Amino acid sequence: MVQEEQERRERQGSAEATRLALLMAALRLFGRNGYEATSTREIAAEAKANIGSIAYHFGGKEGLRAACAEHIVATIKAIAGPAVGLDGDAPSLEQKAAEDVLVQGVMRMIGFIVSQPQAGEFVQFVLRELSVAGPGVDVLYDGVFLPVHRRLCQLWGQATGQDPESERTRIAVFAMVGQVVYFRIGREAVVRRMDWPTIGPAEAARLGAVIAENIRAMVAAHRETQR
């Protein structure tokens, strides 16, 4: 009886482990090479699991794709949510303070998105899913894009003194985000043009410095104009 239960727990524990290994392998490979370019056999090999297990745990390749999207959303909710006030209960800030929080947040984004290799693969998964409007775009939009963008708009509004949900603010925030993510999308072009061997934390900091400067300039400009 007791032994049986222990066995069951062990099996469940290692089952969870297999599930997670498959999920991480899929996230990595889907992100790096794309969904269609990745075979279930590759995923199983990368996760050191067998091919059948993906059908067992996720129902199939498509199920794995959906699980990846959900996992990313859950991670964002758990990590970034409370850390940067993604839930809407963030305190109101004075202009200069809001600008600082905005710049600090974007610089953290740069470090995370651009220089962390594994993070980059997750980001690429998201951007790829977005660019083909694949399944999972709904959950990713509602769980990642919308809350992050809303929060940035809030900060932008407090920093510039403008309506945080105005068309102009929403566009400006998209442009700001674009400055950051392009360094991931265009990574290959960046390393060639910058003549860097890779983009590590040191290089990311150099990018962050310029982007911070840009954001402060943009905020200042939007603060002046009355619309």
Next chain:
Amino acid sequence: MVQEEQERRERQGSAEATRLALLMAALRLFGRNGYEATSTREIAAEAKANIGSIAYHFGGKEGLRAACAEHIVATIKAIAGPAVGLDGDAPSLEQKAAEDVLVQGVMRMIGFIVSQPQAGEFVQFVLRELSVAGPGVDVLYDGVFLPVHRRLCQLWGQATGQDPESERTRIAVFAMVGQVVYFRIGREAVVRRMDWPTIGPAEAARLGAVIAENIRAMVAAHRETQR
């Protein structure tokens, strides 16, 4: 004799036509859905040609991919090259004039990249090829990215009075480009967040206005700082 030659020319003419039809179909489908997600059968169907013709004209699917990259480079060289002075023989401009040329150029880029549906597919092909560092990334980098980025750095340098090839300038120009291309990559998120049915010329103009504002602010900031 004469008849034979005419036949040959006709065959060659229609051969060129099939070749081009295949090329355009591939560019469209690769751009929209990705290389691996696109089958040669789809391409042949879209081009109203048969499957064998792609092997005949391009040697295979990979050859078609390479031909797409080369075609884009040739197009850029032919169109954008002389129009915006991509060849390095552009005149030196006074600060304010350079800023205007820069802003005008970027706004044209916005209209082209974001609102033209067929152009968008080409852009997506390029960005996708770049993001996986696939074959053709060499020819695309040398033929598109490098000349465009160099030219923008030139203009940026003239507008800000800074070294056009300094690290800071190169990064700033990447950031500027990122503002633009993100509206293509993140198109799906943009239309949802902006609550636009699509991004047509009217919406592109609204984006362009904000981006132009941003660029002017960035240029002004970089002009002030001495480094």
Next chain:
DNA sequence: GTCTATAAACAGATAGAC
């Protein structure tokens, strides 16, 4: 040059032993 038929490899899904 075009088109069809087919080969050879590979995909994802599944059944069933353990």
Next chain:
DNA sequence: GTCTATCTGTTTATAGAC
């Protein structure tokens, strides 16, 4: 839950008729 073997469909590439 894991793992193997296998089924079924699809892929690209190719050979050869026209």
